[in-house]
Amino acid sequence: MTNTKPCILVVDDAPENIDIIRGLLGEEYKIKIALNGKRALDLAKAIPQPDLILLDIMMPEMDGYEVCEILKSNPETAHIGVIFLTSMVTPEDEQRGFLLGASDYITKPFDPEIVKTRIKTRIAVTQKERLLKEQIEQLKNDSLQVLDEGKLQKIIEIGENETSEFKSTLRFNLYTKKNESRMENQCLKSVAAFLNGTGGYLFVGVDDEGVALGLKNDAFKNEDKLMLHWHNLLREYLGADMAQCVHSNMHTIQEQRVLVIKCDPSPRPVFMSRDGDEAFYVRMGNSSQSLKPSEMLSYVDSRYGSAR
Template sequence: MADNKQTILIVDDTPANIDVLAGTFQNKYRIKVANSGKLAIKIAQMSPAPDIILLDIMMPEMDGYEVCQILKSQPNTEHIPIIFVTAKITAEDEIKGFQLGAVDYITKPITPLVAIQRVKTHLALANQNRELYVKVKHQTEEINKTKLEVIQRLGRAAEYKDNETGLHVQRMAQYCHLLAIAAGMNEADADLLRDAAPMHDIGKIGIPDGILLKDDKLTAEEWDVMKTHVNIGADILFGPDNSSVLQLAHTVALTHHEKFNGKGYPAGISGEEIPLVGRISAIADVFDALTSPRPYKKAWDTEDAFALLIEEKGEHFDPILVDIFLQNKQQILEIKERLSDL
């Protein structure tokens, strides 16, 4: 039969005090003990963690206040309710303990019924808080998932208007993520770029169909209009209270047509003046555009597309990022195959 008892960690440097507390709770709870602050921290960090900690204050080397402060500062133990068990109990002591994160005090010598009831109360509160945390976390995840889906679908809307498929934005986003990680970006920031990249051409929504869908080469005047999709996209994505993904999407939309040599648009910035996410997006976007079929062109062979990236090192593209992209050819081709339009 499974043991469903909750666990109490008793921390005291005096064996007699441990015996008293263990004897009070052993019939209803699983008991763990520690005779020092260091051992208490070690036990609390083990899995499964104790459900509650009864912590003496006056201990050598590391007192209870320090133990409490350390446990409350670590993500894997901050949720564990701590009750100080001590004979030293002044108003200042109580305030200090509560400020450090303790939930209650039990005074020595303990009154068993009082101690049992306080532990029972705080375990019940901890369970309620844990259930509320799980519920709120689930709701937050659902909200974030919905927001991300809306962002991705807006990005696809621009591609459909341009006679492209939603798979273009997915491939481009995956290329960006791969290149970002390979270039040394941390995983969280690379994930954010992957989520933001599909919005890079959202501004195409504002370009007249006669220009956007034209089969022939654009005139100089038409090209000037086409280039405004960058600013249109940046305007759509700009906002004072933007989420982090929309802030990054704004940067990507505004800078993915800049060139390393300064001859891009809209600002004509060059080199590392171009944000890293813009330099990454430029490579990912151009590579996928070249290797994807369009009504007005056939798809390039991947080796020809790689060759163009090499040719444009230091001109259109960041040369270091091009080298890193080429070093990851196999993974690039796997993404292309997995997200193929056909």
């Protein structure tokens, strides 16, 4: 992590508003200025990109809503947070802005404490998202990257066994189309079992017959959001240190995008903790099973020894 000040792009055609924002934020943040929408779009793509955009709504030629829509439709700039600046906001205005991808609204005249608090909160979210993306990259193992579709297909053709398992979806019940945590739990359970054994592969987006369904049903906005969600599940319910043993990446299999998770044997016992329960899973044939306390202690002694 560097000590570089976060960068804020202020987009407003009124110099007096820019001066107020610069006076409020100039000491803590690096401030870039754009007097119109076209210039804002150019600066948003420039390297280094801003961490946040403060965007006036009422501007000539191109208003803030149009600028926001273009920013969010471009993969190069879609990740940048946008806060609208406006003198008056109605529920309809808020709804329109949030549907376009804005994070918040700040009303004029500016209240210094509100401005500072909302900016600080949004910048913290941006920095957390950036850190998570970096951690996701660490999850990707070179050996997983070089596996092409043909090699992955051969693993699938062997079928489910002690080192390979298929899950149709990450979080949606394909029958009811509802988001259910038990789907996530099933995936986490399998990963924990692979970690506690000799390792293995989990294919998410493949049915029991080895047919790739893809992950469209899970309805993530994009693959980055999917990976962030999966990475958060691993950190929260299996342990942040498992990043070194769990290598996740998206692959094209049978013309569908599938999440492939390669698990290495863990150097410590791995427990899955969620909803107040803690369980220890191992692979038994084609499935993952939890062990009773006495069984778990015996297994841990034989598998991990002093690491218990």
